[in-house]
Amino acid sequence: MAKRPVPHMPFALRTASDAPAPSRTLIEQAYTQLRDDIVEGRLAPGEKLRVEHLKERYSVSAGTLREAITRLASDALVVTEGQRGFRVAPIAPEELEDITQLRVQLETGALRLSIRSGGAPWRQAVEEAWQALSAEEPIAPGRRRLWEQLNLRFHEALLSGHDSPWTLRVLRLLSRHSERYRSYAIQLPGSIRNVHDEHAEIFTYAMAGQEARAALALEAHIRATPDLLIAALREGRVQLPEGG
Template sequence: MTSAEIDGEQQNGLTVSENAYRRMRSDIIFGRLRPKQKLKLDGLRDSYGISISTLREILNRLSSEGLVVAEGQRGFEVAPVSVENLKEVAALRLLLEAHALKQSFAAGGVEWEGDVVASHHKLATLERRMAAGDMSQTELWKRYDWEFHQSLISACGSQVLMDTHAAIFDKYLRYQMIALSFRGDIAASEHRVLLEAALDRDSKTAREVLARHVQGGLEHALAAGLIA
């Protein structure tokens, strides 16, 4: 075993194991590891610079999150996708986020407002670039999208709710990356209304817009025809 494979070694403040877990999880969510792709241990060991034992731990962890499927003696593969699962994920995201919005809007203070404004500014800037035809930063766009929606609910007062929403949002994001689902001015307009509703503490409007936002994203992803 090389020194890079030793659990507990630090990389950017993270253990090698945690760093590899985050990289692999990101590779699944952003489609670099495709649905139903076989995850061969020897190849992954070389790609992520970790031991086989650490790799198995990571794959089991990702399996518990529903991002990897254990195939018994045949090993592991990236979790498949389906229209039915996308609909379930979208419905659960809406349920969690709508509830968290109401709690967050009631409790958020000035610092929360500042975070919402700042995260929207980054997202809106990138959405304008993409609307103009620059699709070179899709991963950064989705990161900013995640940050904006997380900022909206960040004052909800429940870390469990935040963590659960983040896990579901990642699964929703995975489908968006597979379908390359960018709705242009429609989504950007919905984000602007969500920002205004947050500053006005208008949770009713925000939840109505969020429902359209999630449903629109679902329909747009399905229309692309890339989800088997």
């Protein structure tokens, strides 16, 4: 007996698993926008991330937004609440001190190795990053986002002579968390700090091959923002938002 032909399944009867996955480009865009809003404080620490509300804000589907939020949870910028959804990760002085100590250990060690082993391509990358950053210092109002990008580029260029992709990945994550606190520190009234001179000192010592002095200058630079912010918190001149 001849087999009956299998009827063609109409598109309307396909299962949910057959639906196309969210565009990776849309997920990346939503991730970047969410990350920037968290880092810059537009989404406050502890704030609940309501998908139905945020999908309108970022003009993406709920599925795309959940994918982006999941990535942010992997970056520790978002925390999960079991079946209750997601919240922006809280911030605290103790966390800032922990992040700072880890950055000092990793970055100064990587800088020393980069100065020892970095060749002409490394020197060129550092010089180009330094020139681009210098052109944006002191930081102009309304251009902090660009400065942050150039600042990250300069720090990564300094460490790029040390061939360790994992070091750069970890430090990039720590840098994002540090930037959250810098958003509050930069608004402190009466703070006296010449970031350009700090960068210039690191650059000069690195290019001169003086690894010990370069490492000390980098450590002082990394600790400057946390020291200012923690002092202001202890003196009651500023409060970190708790969200809710």
